[in-house]
Amino acid sequence: MARxxxxxxxxxxxxxxxxxxxxxxxxxxxxxxxxxxxxxxxIASPPKFLFFDWTLENYATVQERxxxxxxxxxxxxxxxxxxxxxxxxxVPAAWSMAFQPARRTRDVLMWMLSTKMMPAVGVLxxxxxxxxxxxxxxxxxxxxxxxxxxxxxIIVWMLYTYFRxxxxxxxxxARMDGASLWNEIRHVLLPMALPGIASxxxxxxxxxxxxxxxxxxxxxxxxxPLTAFxxxxxxxxxxxYAKLSAASTMAIAPILIMGxxxxxxxxxxxxxxxxx
Amino acid sequence: MATRHQRGLARLMVAPSVLLLLGxxxxxxxxxxxxxxxxxxxxxxxTEQFIGLMNYRFFLSDPAFWAALTNTLLLVGGVLVITVGxxxxxxxxxxxxxxxxxxxxILVIAPFFxxxxxxxxxxxxxxxxxVNGLFAWLAKLVGAQPVDFLxxxxxxxxxxxxxxxxxxxxxLILLTALQSLDxxxxxxxxxxxxxxxxxxxxxxxxxxxxPITVVVLIETIFLLSVFAEILVTTNGGxxxxxxxxxxxxxxxxxxxxxxxxASAGGIVAVILANIVAIFLMRMIGRxxx
Numbered sequence: 001m002a003r004x005x006x007x008x009x010x011x012x013x014x015x016x017x018x019x020x021x022x023x024x025x026x027x028x029x030x031x032x033x034x035x036x037x038x039x040x041x042x043i044a045s046p047p048k049f050l051f052f053d054w055t056l057e058n059y060a061t062v063q064e065r066x067x068x069x070x071x072x073x074x075x076x077x078x079x080x081x082x083x084x085x086x087x088x089x090x091v092p093a094a095w096s097m098a099f100q101p102a103r104r105t106r107d108v109l110m111w112m113l114s115t116k117m118m119p120a121v122g123v124l125x126x127x128x129x130x131x132x133x134x135x136x137x138x139x140x141x142x143x144x145x146x147x148x149x150x151x152x153x154i155i156v157w158m159l160y161t162y163f164r165x166x167x168x169x170x171x172x173x174a175r176m177d178g179a180s181l182w183n184e185i186r187h188v189l190l191p192m193a194l195p196g197i198a199s200x201x202x203x204x205x206x207x208x209x210x211x212x213x214x215x216x217x218x219x220x221x222x223x224x225p226l227t228a229f230x231x232x233x234x235x236x237x238x239x240x241y242a243k244l245s246a247a248s249t250m251a252i253a254p255i256l257i258m259g260x261x262x263x264x265x266x267x268x269x270x271x272x273x274x275x276x
Numbered sequence: 277m278a279t280r281h282q283r284g285l286a287r288l289m290v291a292p293s294v295l296l297l298l299g300x301x302x303x304x305x306x307x308x309x310x311x312x313x314x315x316x317x318x319x320x321x322x323t324e325q326f327i328g329l330m331n332y333r334f335f336l337s338d339p340a341f342w343a344a345l346t347n348t349l350l351l352v353g354g355v356l357v358i359t360v361g362x363x364x365x366x367x368x369x370x371x372x373x374x375x376x377x378x379x380x381x382i383l384v385i386a387p388f389f390x391x392x393x394x395x396x397x398x399x400x401x402x403x404x405x406x407v408n409g410l411f412a413w414l415a416k417l418v419g420a421q422p423v424d425f426l427x428x429x430x431x432x433x434x435x436x437x438x439x440x441x442x443x444x445x446x447x448l449i450l451l452t453a454l455q456s457l458d459x460x461x462x463x464x465x466x467x468x469x470x471x472x473x474x475x476x477x478x479x480x481x482x483x484x485x486x487p488i489t490v491v492v493l494i495e496t497i498f499l500l501s502v503f504a505e506i507l508v509t510t511n512g513g514x515x516x517x518x519x520x521x522x523x524x525x526x527x528x529x530x531x532x533x534x535x536x537x538a539s540a541g542g543i544v545a546v547i548l549a550n551i552v553a554i555f556l557m558r559m560i561g562r563x564x565x
Contacts, residue, residue, distance in 0.1 A: 005373045014374040020366065021383040024443065028386055030410070031398050043408040045416075089296060092289035100286035108294065110561055115301045117553035119501050121525040122546035123304035125311060125539055128530070130304075149300040156293055210391040212504035213522075217530065227504070230393040234400075234508040241401055241408070248394040259389035260382050267452045271494060272560050275449050275487050 028252070035059070035245035042241040058246035066229070068247065075225035075251075077140050078215070079208040082147035083201055086155045089148075091197065094159035099168060109160065113272060116153040120213045131218060140223045143215060147208045154207070155200055158269045162196025199265035202258060206266075209255045226251040305546070311539035318533035331540035341541070343516040344524040347431055348548075351520055352499045354435040355442055356492055362439075363446030363491065364484065370447070371454045381451070388444040392504040399437045400426060400509045430510045430518035437505055442498075446491045453487035454480070486559075493556035500549050521545045 033049070034042050041052040062068050097105045127146065128137075136142030166189075174188045212227040219228050230251055233244045259266070267275055312331050316324045335341055370380055387395065403409050404425040412422035425433040457480065465475050503522045506512055512519035512527065519527070525545060529538035 010373055010375070013369065013372040014376070017369050017372070017374050017380045018376065020369070021380045024440070025383040025386055027395070027398055027403065027440070028390065030402060031394075034402065045408075045413050047410060047413060089292045093293040096286040096289035100282060102283065102286065106561075108290065110557060112293070112297055113560065114553060114557060115297050117497055117549055117556065118301060118305070119522065119542075119545045119549045120503075121501070121522045122308055122542045122549075123300075124526065125529050125535055125542065126304035126307035129307075129535075149296060152293060152297060152300075206389060210389070212392040213501065216393075216504055216507065217526070227391050227393050230391065230397060231504065231508050233397055234393075244397060244401065248398060252390050252394055255391075256386060256389045259385070263381070263385060263448060264452070266388075267449055270445070271449060271487075271490050275453055275490055 028256075031245045031252075032249050033245075034242055035249045037242050037245075039240070039242045042245070058242045059250070062243055062247045062250075065243075068229070068250070071224055071226050071229040072250070074140060074219075074223055075209055075227075078143050078147060078223075078225050079205045081140070081144040082151065082208045083155075083204040085144065085148045086152050086204060087197065087201060090152060090155040090159055094156050094163055095193075097156075098160055098163035098166075099171070109157065112153045112156055116150075120150075124217060128217065137218060138220045138223045143218055143223060143225070146214050146218065147211055150211070150214070151204050151207055154269060154272070155204055157272045158200045158203065158265075159196060161268065161272075162199070163193060165196075166192045199262065200269065202262040203265050203269040206255055206259055206262070308539045308542050308546075311535050312543050314536045314539075316535040316539075318535060327536070331536045332544075335537055335540045335544065340516050340519065340524060341544075344519045344521045347516070347518060348500065348520040348522075350431060351435055351438065351502060352496055354432075355439045355499055356495060358435070358439040359442045359446040359495065360488060360491060362443050363450050364488070366443070366447045367450035367454055368480075370451055381448075385444040385448050387441050388448070390441065392441070393508055395441055396437055396505040396508045399433075399440070404433055426510055427514065430514065434502075434505055434509060434518055437509070438499065438502055442495055445495065449487055449491050450484060453484055457483050489559060493552065493559060496552050497549065497556065500545070500552070521548070 035058055036054045036056070037048065037052050038055055038057070041048050044052075097109065131137045131142055134142075170188060170192070171184065174184050179188070209225075210227065212231075215225050215227045216231060219225070230244075230247060233240065233247065313326055313328060314324050315327045315330070366384065370377060370384070374380065401409070403411050406412050406422045406424040406427075409422075411425070415422045423429075461479060462475060465479060470478070501522050502520060503526065506518055506520065506523045507526075510518045512523045516524075521541065522545065525538050525541040528534045528541055532538075
């Protein structure tokens with residue numbers, strides 16, 4: 001028996017929910033709107049909400065004044081690089097722990113998780129000094145390695161929780177039917193594992209894209225991703241709200257869209273499978 | 277049955293992850309520990325020497341440490357209260373039968389995907405700025421004096437910004453948990469004549485206890501390390517008013533080049549984080565069984 005909901009009640013809750021959601025989303029909307037204003041309109045008082053001269057000028061200026069494209073490509077290289085590298089290491093590990101659990105598997109998993117609990121400042125100084133001595137400061141490869149290591153526990157865990165849901169009997173059935181190892185992997189394992197791997201990849205790209213401790217401390221200009229580039233707007237001169245907004249809008253748009261598609265995986269990944 | 281060969285292969289597959297993480301954790305941490313017993317400043321190279329626990333004595337007796345510790349606790353506690361309290365209410369609201377639930381969900385969750393430097397700078401300039409910010413305009417609208425939030429209430433402002441980023445996370449997790457609450461159970465309770473309040477306290481709240489704990493623990497891990505939001509808004513100031521432990525260690529290391537002192541601070545931060553981590557690990561460990 002379904003609960004009866006009076007239209008009045010539903011309407012009240014709808015208005016309330018939309019109102020609160022609108023408030024929470026407003027800063028993002030405001031950033032996007034401001035990116036299309038002239039600098040004068042951006043700080044106009046009273047503020048101009050929709051009726052201003054829409055312009056794309058800021059997007060052009062941001063590109064001209066700074067190597068925005070380079071920072072954007074750095075972000076892509078760092079997010080993708082650290083994710084793919086992490087997957088390459090983690091897939092076999094998660095796979096074997098899910099299907100060939102040993103006596104110590106549980107301990108290994110818990111220990112991996114514990115490395116994620118270590119605050120970054122605990123290792124900032126040695127990493128910084130090592131990077132300085134090895135010439136890795138302000139290089140993409142240096143940041144890629146650090147972010148890969150930082151997120152490796154999350155990748156292993158997430159893959160593990162997905163792999164564990166693949167029923168082992170299916171593998172045995174395929175083997176009974178005389179499937180070769182290669183066919184087993186290609187036709188049985190891969191199709192079942194792909195969704196989990198894709199979700200893990202998505203979440204990790206989001207985390208790496210937005211990471212703002214190591215990227216700020218280990219890069220200065222050449223290898224700086226968008227997180228570090230945007231931070232340079234913190235000590236500005238003159239009118240800059242519209243340009244800041246344009247730079248920000250471009251920096252958040254791709255990940256915001258990816259994020260909306262990966263809500264469910266996000267819950268699972270960030271709680272290490274504790275909430276599904 | 278796993279053969280010996282298979283077991284060997286399994287170990288080989290796990291080995292790279294284990295070795296990498298072992299190196300990532302043990303080597304730098306051991307170095308930090310080693311530096312923390314040294315007098316070591318990057319500005320005067322060649323003068324390093326073993327000074328025992330002196331760095332710890334200096335660090336722990338530095339008023340900046342106590343300010344940073346207090347700020348860290350206020351920041352973590354403040355954000356937790358706002359996000360968990362707000363998250364429960366918001367999740368309950370979105371879980372009601374409403375029109376456009378999917379869109380509401382998408383709007384609410386959005387701030388979580390915004391990079392920290394962007395959200396901090398947008399809030400700093402376009403909302404909190406005492407001249408051009410929207411809040412200043414709102415204040416003038418009602419005839420009040422605009423407030424210079426980041427100068428007068430630096431820590432509270434940062435708590436607000438960080439809470440805005442983490443409210444979506446708490447809401448999303450709690451909403452996911454709510455939606456897994458068995459509707460048959462709820463209907464059975466209704467048939468038995470349970471009112472809305474009884475259903476909430478006897479069914480919903482106990483069901484949420486576990487996800488709430490998970491949210492609190494995971495947020496705490498991340499909130500102990502808040503950094504970028506402070507760097508681009510207040511630089512920890514005025515004075516030490518918005519310096520947390522992470523920022524203090526960063527400024528000792530990379531602004532004052534005091535490797536020894538910063539390392540002692542880093543070790544203190546690790547110990548604090550570990551206290552939280554132990555509880556979190558126990559919670560998550562249970563899901564493996």
